[in-house]
Amino acid sequence: MINFQNVSKIYYNSSNHSALVDVNFKINPREFVSIVGRSGAGKSTLIKLLIGEEKPSKGRVIFGHYDISEMKPKQLPEMRRHIGVVFQDFKLLPTKTAYENVAFALEVAGRPQREIDDLVEEVLDLVDLADKAENFIHELSGGEKQRVAIARAMVNRPDVIVADEPTGNLDPFNSLGIITLLQQINQLGTTVLLATHNKEIVNQLGRRVILLENGRVMRDVAKGKYSLA
Amino acid sequence: MLTAIHRLIKYGIQTFWRQRLLSIATMVVILLALLVFEGLIISGVIANTAINSIQDKIDISIYFKTATSEDEMLRIKSNLEQMTEVKSVEYVSRDEALESFRERHKGDVTISQAVEELEENPLSASLNIKAGDPSKYSIIANYLNNNVSGDLVEKITYNENQVVIDRLASIIKVSRQVGLLAALFLTIVAILVAFNTILLGIYSNRDEISIMRLVGASNIYVRGPFVVMGVIYGLITAVISIALVTPVVWFAAPYVKLFIPAMDLREYFTSHFFLLVLYQLLFGIGIGVISSFIAIRRYLKV
Structure with a gap:
């Protein structure tokens, strides 16, 4: 479903920093994959390549029938509706309410209003925020914001949910809630790709772990634990 | 959509x-x-x-000698009207000139009496010429100086006001x-x-x-x-x-x-x-x- 083929990413600047070097891996439908590594190991770059925010310097990034490495900016929106993304800094729209933030993902996809109302209500219920639907983002706590972000990521019924350090700004209690939510989503049949450096979370999951170090894949284990090589 | x-x-x-x-x-x-x-x-x-x-206040007038025939003056008028620089030409006959002179000095008894005592109308007929563009008056004046015989003309005002008109135009x-x-x-x-x-x-x-x-x-x-x-x-x-x-x-x-x-x-x-x-x-x-x-x-x- 997701396929990184010999992917390298070099940021051309004064130091010509190589963020990813010859990365190869495949992710199958319904998998729950953690990508771990220190800060600067290349986790975020990998996710940026997957959602087309950056282009690889070498190699191909395939998602379903999309060759993301070849896509033009105009073609990206349609592809992105099949990937739900959750960011460390939430990336919610501050001038919209929780409800509107979630609905936005459906509105831009051109869904009819009645369908949107039903779906948004359903996912807000799922993330336990039905009573905060009309609150603006700045009126929510960090954990609540991240749950809105997850609701937005899943409301389109995407094939895959990508979470980039979703617990990075949260306390252990809220982190646990977010991970549990991602597990539930995975159980419903959605592929989940989780980038994190939170050891406890990875160990507790007991699912596939890809370890990145200095832009290279150092280990790829089916039932892995978090350990730096 | x-x-x-x-x-x-x-x-x-x-x-x-x-x-x-x-x-x-x-x-x-x-x-x-x-x-x-x-x-x-x-x-x-x-x-x-x-x-x-x-701009509307600027014009040049050509005053004819009293001996000049009306046909002659109208011919000059229509020649002027052919020029692209000329916006309008107004013909003021001797009678009309006298009439407006009387009108202007209606209250002044001395002048009115003086006019009455004259046997002949002392005023000249004239053409009032307006140009579309004030900088073109010199061209019109030149034309008048070159093409209208001095025998017919009493005076052309541009020749007197040239400096003022040109300065205003610029x-x-x-x-x-x-x-x-x-x-x-x-x-x-x-x-x-x-x-x-x-x-x-x-x-x-x-x-x-x-x-x-x-x-x-x-x-x-x-x-x-x-x-x-x-x-x-x-x-x-x-x-x-x-x-x-x-x-x-x-x-x-x-x-x-x-x-x-x-x-x-x-x-x-x-x-x-x-x-x-x-x-x-x-x-x-x-x-x-x-x-x-x-x-x-x-x-x-x-």
């Missing part, structure tokens, strides 16, 4: 209202630009009327050019200031723009609300600007008329009201929409 338009308008109005402080700040600047723009239009009209009324020409340049400069300044304000407004929304892109919004969905906001800015500021200018014009009109009798500002304002509103709308909405359109471009690359 209809759903999309409906949603874009909804987002636009929503963002406009939820970022009211930014909206007001932007609109104040656009309003100032609009006032400058409208001020330029109105002062342009006033200046034009003033210059025209001065003053008129320079005022028009300076006015045009000043208007152009101020318009550009107004447009740039408004443009930059909208640019900053969108800059402060750059994170939201990239979020929209990351959530899968196509460019239309990202751009649309800002363009709608541009339209709202234009609409509101145009209405406010007209509302501010109308009483000013009403109040100032009598004073303007004092200086330039030919300028009826109220009449101009009422008869051109809808045109002025239209200009304002076009200017306001144009600035709003075009600058949003350009400003967002660079944030759409995500």
Whole structure:
């Protein structure tokens, strides 16, 4: 479903920093994959390549029938509706309410209003925020914001949910809630790709772990634990 | 498509209202630009009327000797009318000249009596010539000097007033050019200031723009609300600007008329009201929409 083929990413600047070097891996439908590594190991770059925010310097990034490495900016929106993304800094729209933030993902996809109302209500219920639907983002706590972000990521019924350090700004209690939510989503049949450096979370999951170090894949284990090589 | 338009308008109005402080700040600047723009239009009209009324006062006359036949004079008149430089030629016969002389000095008994005592009409017939462009009088005067026999002509006024006419002509020409340049400069300044304000407004929304892109919004969905906001800015500021200018014009009109009798500002304002509103709308909405359109471009690359 997701396929990184010999992917390298070099940021051309004064130091010509190589963020990813010859990365190869495949992710199958319904998998729950953690990508771990220190800060600067290349986790975020990998996710940026997957959602087309950056282009690889070498190699191909395939998602379903999309060759993301070849896509033009105009073609990206349609592809992105099949990937739900959750960011460390939430990336919610501050001038919209929780409800509107979630609905936005459906509105831009051109869904009819009645369908949107039903779906948004359903996912807000799922993330336990039905009573905060009309609150603006700045009126929510960090954990609540991240749950809105997850609701937005899943409301389109995407094939895959990508979470980039979703617990990075949260306390252990809220982190646990977010991970549990991602597990539930995975159980419903959605592929989940989780980038994190939170050891406890990875160990507790007991699912596939890809370890990145200095832009290279150092280990790829089916039932892995978090350990730096 | 209809759903999309409906949603874009909804987002636009929503963002406009939820970022009211930014909206007001932007609109104040656009309003100032609009006032400058409208001020330029109105002062342009006033200046034009003033210059025209001065220009209208300039003419040259050719006075004929009393012996010159009327046919001769009418022939010269029609020759003059053939010239492209000439706007109009008016023939004043000796009788008409006497009539207007009497009219002018009706109250003055001595002059009236003196005229009555004369057996013959002492006044000359004349042609009053007006040029479309005041700098062309020298050409007309030249033509008269070269083509009309001195035996027929008593005098040509241009030969006496040449310096004054030429100086006035060049003053008129320079005022028009300076006015045009000043208007152009101020318009550009107004447009740039408004443009930059909208640019900053969108800059402060750059994170939201990239979020929209990351959530899968196509460019239309990202751009649309800002363009709608541009339209709202234009609409509101145009209405406010007209509302501010109308009483000013009403109040100032009598004073303007004092200086330039030919300028009826109220009449101009009422008869051109809808045109002025239209200009304002076009200017306001144009600035709003075009600058949003350009400003967002660079944030759409995500």
